[in-house]
Amino acid sequence: MNPMANHRPSSMSVLTALSDALGEAVLCEPQQTEPFRRDYWVRSEIDEWRGSPLPNPMAVVTPTTTQQVASVVQICQEFGTPVITRGAGSGVVGGVLAQEDGIVLSTHKLITPSSIDKKNLLATFGAGTNGLEAEELVQDHGLTIGHWPQSIGVSSVGGWVATRASGQFSTAYGNIEDILYSLVAVLPDGSIYRSRETPRAAAGPDLRQLFLGSEGTLGVITEVTFSLRTQAPDQAKQAFHFDRFDDGLEAIRRIMAARWLPPVVRLYDPRESRRNFAESVPKGRSVLIFLHEGPPGSAQLESAAIATTCANLGGVLTESTAVEHWFEHRNTVPTWTELFEQGLLVDTIEVATKWSNLSGLYRGVVEAVSAIPSVISMTAHSSHAYRSGANLYFTAVAAPPEGADYTEIYDQIWDAAMTAADSLGAGLAHHHGIGRVRRTWLNSELGESGSQLLSAIKAALDPKGLFNPGVLMEPTQL
Amino acid sequence: MNPMANHRPSSMSVLTALSDALGEAVLCEPQQTEPFRRDYWVRSEIDEWRGSPLPNPMAVVTPTTTQQVASVVQICQEFGTPVITRGAGSGVVGGVLAQEDGIVLSTHKLITPSSIDKKNLLATFGAGTNGLEAEELVQDHGLTIGHWPQSIGVSSVGGWVATRASGQFSTAYGNIEDILYSLVAVLPDGSIYRSRETPRAAAGPDLRQLFLGSEGTLGVITEVTFSLRTQAPDQAKQAFHFDRFDDGLEAIRRIMAARWLPPVVRLYDPRESRRNFAESVPKGRSVLIFLHEGPPGSAQLESAAIATTCANLGGVLTESTAVEHWFEHRNTVPTWTELFEQGLLVDTIEVATKWSNLSGLYRGVVEAVSAIPSVISMTAHSSHAYRSGANLYFTAVAAPPEGADYTEIYDQIWDAAMTAADSLGAGLAHHHGIGRVRRTWLNSELGESGSQLLSAIKAALDPKGLFNPGVLMEPTQL
Numbered sequence: 001m002n003p004m005a006n007h008r009p010s011s012m013s014v015l016t017a018l019s020d021a022l023g024e025a026v027l028c029e030p031q032q033t034e035p036f037r038r039d040y041w042v043r044s045e046i047d048e049w050r051g052s053p054l055p056n057p058m059a060v061v062t063p064t065t066t067q068q069v070a071s072v073v074q075i076c077q078e079f080g081t082p083v084i085t086r087g088a089g090s091g092v093v094g095g096v097l098a099q100e101d102g103i104v105l106s107t108h109k110l111i112t113p114s115s116i117d118k119k120n121l122l123a124t125f126g127a128g129t130n131g132l133e134a135e136e137l138v139q140d141h142g143l144t145i146g147h148w149p150q151s152i153g154v155s156s157v158g159g160w161v162a163t164r165a166s167g168q169f170s171t172a173y174g175n176i177e178d179i180l181y182s183l184v185a186v187l188p189d190g191s192i193y194r195s196r197e198t199p200r201a202a203a204g205p206d207l208r209q210l211f212l213g214s215e216g217t218l219g220v221i222t223e224v225t226f227s228l229r230t231q232a233p234d235q236a237k238q239a240f241h242f243d244r245f246d247d248g249l250e251a252i253r254r255i256m257a258a259r260w261l262p263p264v265v266r267l268y269d270p271r272e273s274r275r276n277f278a279e280s281v282p283k284g285r286s287v288l289i290f291l292h293e294g295p296p297g298s299a300q301l302e303s304a305a306i307a308t309t310c311a312n313l314g315g316v317l318t319e320s321t322a323v324e325h326w327f328e329h330r331n332t333v334p335t336w337t338e339l340f341e342q343g344l345l346v347d348t349i350e351v352a353t354k355w356s357n358l359s360g361l362y363r364g365v366v367e368a369v370s371a372i373p374s375v376i377s378m379t380a381h382s383s384h385a386y387r388s389g390a391n392l393y394f395t396a397v398a399a400p401p402e403g404a405d406y407t408e409i410y411d412q413i414w415d416a417a418m419t420a421a422d423s424l425g426a427g428l429a430h431h432h433g434i435g436r437v438r439r440t441w442l443n444s445e446l447g448e449s450g451s452q453l454l455s456a457i458k459a460a461l462d463p464k465g466l467f468n469p470g471v472l473m474e475p476t477q478l
Numbered sequence: 479m480n481p482m483a484n485h486r487p488s489s490m491s492v493l494t495a496l497s498d499a500l501g502e503a504v505l506c507e508p509q510q511t512e513p514f515r516r517d518y519w520v521r522s523e524i525d526e527w528r529g530s531p532l533p534n535p536m537a538v539v540t541p542t543t544t545q546q547v548a549s550v551v552q553i554c555q556e557f558g559t560p561v562i563t564r565g566a567g568s569g570v571v572g573g574v575l576a577q578e579d580g581i582v583l584s585t586h587k588l589i590t591p592s593s594i595d596k597k598n599l600l601a602t603f604g605a606g607t608n609g610l611e612a613e614e615l616v617q618d619h620g621l622t623i624g625h626w627p628q629s630i631g632v633s634s635v636g637g638w639v640a641t642r643a644s645g646q647f648s649t650a651y652g653n654i655e656d657i658l659y660s661l662v663a664v665l666p667d668g669s670i671y672r673s674r675e676t677p678r679a680a681a682g683p684d685l686r687q688l689f690l691g692s693e694g695t696l697g698v699i700t701e702v703t704f705s706l707r708t709q710a711p712d713q714a715k716q717a718f719h720f721d722r723f724d725d726g727l728e729a730i731r732r733i734m735a736a737r738w739l740p741p742v743v744r745l746y747d748p749r750e751s752r753r754n755f756a757e758s759v760p761k762g763r764s765v766l767i768f769l770h771e772g773p774p775g776s777a778q779l780e781s782a783a784i785a786t787t788c789a790n791l792g793g794v795l796t797e798s799t800a801v802e803h804w805f806e807h808r809n810t811v812p813t814w815t816e817l818f819e820q821g822l823l824v825d826t827i828e829v830a831t832k833w834s835n836l837s838g839l840y841r842g843v844v845e846a847v848s849a850i851p852s853v854i855s856m857t858a859h860s861s862h863a864y865r866s867g868a869n870l871y872f873t874a875v876a877a878p879p880e881g882a883d884y885t886e887i888y889d890q891i892w893d894a895a896m897t898a899a900d901s902l903g904a905g906l907a908h909h910h911g912i913g914r915v916r917r918t919w920l921n922s923e924l925g926e927s928g929s930q931l932l933s934a935i936k937a938a939l940d941p942k943g944l945f946n947p948g949v950l951m952e953p954t955q956l
Contacts, residue, residue, distance in 0.1 A: 120832040164680035193927040198905025199864035202642035203923045209687035354598040386677035427676025445681045449671040460938035
């Protein structure tokens with residue numbers, strides 16, 4: 001097999017150099033590279049579904065060690081070849097999209113080291129390790145990473161860090177930035193950055209934070225160490241339904257203010273409640289579910305106090321099957337293309353804001369997106385709570401008319417949601433990241449000065465703009 | 479009054495420009511500028527005490543608004559004048575030291591805005607606001623910032639952020655990076671960065687983290703917003719004493735592993751226990767004190783469980799006066815010069831590491847520093863616990879012989895402590911920061927690649943190196 005087949009002469013030299021360095025780990029045949037061209041972004045799936053093929057990369061490289069990643073990056077730097085890093089491809093904002101003059105660096109073979117340190121409650125994994133496998137590995141030792149994104153079975157631990165992910169247990173256990181202990185990353189110049197393994201340091205800016213959420217633009221994360229928890233001996237589940245979505249928000253606000261910390265706190269608006277809990281909850285109600293966990297006695301203490309808070313706001317205790325139902329289905333990931341075939345276009349949009357803005361944000365975004373002619377449903381739940389506010393996770397469903405341009409409707413939905421959220425002062429990206437779908441909104445999120453700051457850092461670390469161009473920042477911002 | 483008196487012609491133009499812009503807020507008389515020349519670094523106090531006067535700045539400017547800070551920075555940028563930002567001056571690592579060709583930008587008049595938002599549990603303060611005044615203000619509303627550094631009465635809220643500070647309640651409430659909600663900072667180019675007010679965002683790297691711990695080298699923090707807590711309705715205090723310091727460490731490790739979170743967890747080695755708790759604890763024992771706080775019922779639940787853990791390791795419950803004693807004296811800040819007069823040289827050095835390294839770190843640093851001839855005591859306590867480890871806070875006391883060079887002995891102590899901690903794989907700076915005293919060790923802390931990364935960011939944001947030169951990084955690193 002000649003890895004250089006099907007390629008323009010101009011790309012020959014970088015492929016030769018990569019093959020010399022990595023041998024079989026350089027994949028060039030289109031049938032090999034095709035699965036690595038994109039992530040789970042709806043817009044990419046629309047393109048593919050309607051027959052606009054996505055670009056194939058020059059090659060997919062599959063390094064197995066940090067040192068190999070450094071070699072790949074050095075070679076790409078030398079030849080000016082863009083490097084699109086891809087984890088497990090479960091991202092939903094277009095953070096991975098191949099380009100013909102670039103390579104895709106897939107982390108899926110970066111699965112060593114893998115070690116668990118019970119005394120220090122730490123676990124180290126190669127960045128490509130599957131999230132669920134990592135969690136199951138630590139669970140065998142009575143421990144937990146405590147990070148449960150819906151995509152846990154189809155995402156990688158490095159991807160969690162690169163996208164600044166949140167898990168379903170975040171209200172108590174924090175988001176990935178609160179769970180990450182240390183990391184190893186290859187910088188655009190090919191050098192290897194390894195953060196010190198210390199529980200905490202006041203030693204200048206926290207440099208790990210440059211890579212948390214960098215989405216492949218500032219470094220290739222090759223190894224992560226998480227700070228673990230022991231599995232909770234105590235657990236309780238309960239759910240309530242409220243007359244109004246706002247009553248549920250107020251219940252969560254009071255619970256956070258009272259310093260309770262249930263790992264799972266999820267409030268569904270009436271339409272989502274109906275969609276998910278029709279068997280146990282009357283129509284028109286908003287369902288709020290809780291998982292309580294902690295050391296002995298704590299879950300009972302917390303669940304009793306929270307039950308009182310909910311009752312004070314008119315919350316009605318539901319059958320426990322409501323919570324069980326959620327637990328059983330919480331890692332189901334939908335397939336967009338199946339929905340296209342049914343004539344439906346669906347996407348999710350998450351934002352966050354302060355308590356005082358939440359109700360207005362909910363109404364404002366629902367109204368703005370619902371005004372788009374083909375949109376048949378715009379609903380939301382809140383799934384990550386903080387002392388100062390919470391997120392809202394919207395699901396838009398459109399039924400485009402025969403022959404309609406799905407991409408155009410898709411863009412309209414995002415534009416309406418982002419414009420409404422921005423005008424209401426909300427944060428524009430809670431945990432899916434920026435990718436390509438939000439990049440024109442990054443200026444609003446960071447402010448003019450923040451955008452310039454980020455661009456200055458990007459220019460300093462990656463002056464040629466080779467790391468994941470077009471993601472996070474507009475290519476022109478460089 | 480002519481603010482230009484006593485100054486070389488070369489500095490005339492920048493002072494004229496500053497005075498034109500800020501008028502009376504530009505102080506140039508030596509008796510005006512003298513109090514702003516330094517922070518609370520022992521080495522600066524030694525210099526002053528033995529009659530080696532510290533350099534006076536060209537001027538001290540005392541802006542009252544972010545916009546004024548931006549004007550000052552723009553002028554200094556234009557004239558190539560170094561800007562040394564000073565909060566309340568309670569830093570102990572030499573982060574503030576005036577230079578004759580630079581100005582000191584004092585934040586002490588940056589005391590607006592000051593607002594409390596009870597619904598969203600947020601409080602916004604001008605960076606120069608005194609820490610205790612800020613805490614008392616929110617306490618009037620039944621809330622707390624939850625950040626209690628020993629220096630709370632003599633530090634500023636902006637200084638907390640700029641130095642990446644820790645408070646005594648950090649084990650439950652986190653360090654300042656966990657409490658900070660948003661900030662405003664003036665960048666070296668004079669632009670104003672204002673982070674978005676959202677509870678959480680996956681929108682690229684967290685840019686606030688560039689300023690947390692930047693110690694005046696990357697921006698001037700002018701305004702901070704903290705995420706508050708309600709005051710805990712439930713509180714309990716208890717203390718135990720153990721046969722060995724290591725037993726106390728093991729108790730804390732088990733408590734953290736069991737997922738309890740007392741705000742205050744402080745373990746003193748036998749000498750410090752004797753120094754602080756002689757009335758209530760027998761000689762040779764290690765005292766471990768706890769403050770438990772939380773919603774109703776939680777403090778009792780936690781204190782009972784922790785009492786069992788301590789008893790299992792041979793911990794003996796002490797009289798409650800031990801904890802009360804600590805509470806009464808916890809914000810006493812020593813005066814170095816008084817100690818010099820008594821023939822004593824004292825400093826504190828804090829580091830952190832994983833549980834498996836802690837005992838060795840304690841022994842290694844005590845041994846290394848005790849080997850210095852004039853050192854008469856090297857002791858430690860642990861005051862900030864994490865799931866994966868804890869800090870150690872050492873206090874070195876030397877009795878230099880008649881005529882000895884205090885600075886030389888001071889440097890020996892730091893060198894011995896840092897060398898030992900580094901060789902034992904510990905993090906070299908838990909919460910006092912880097913300043914000047916640790917800057918030669920920053921390479922070890924961050925690694926070669928981390929240092930280069932930080933230098934690249936510094937060069938990108940402050941290409942002339944005007945913001946607090948010589949702090950954090952060696953001046954030559956630019």
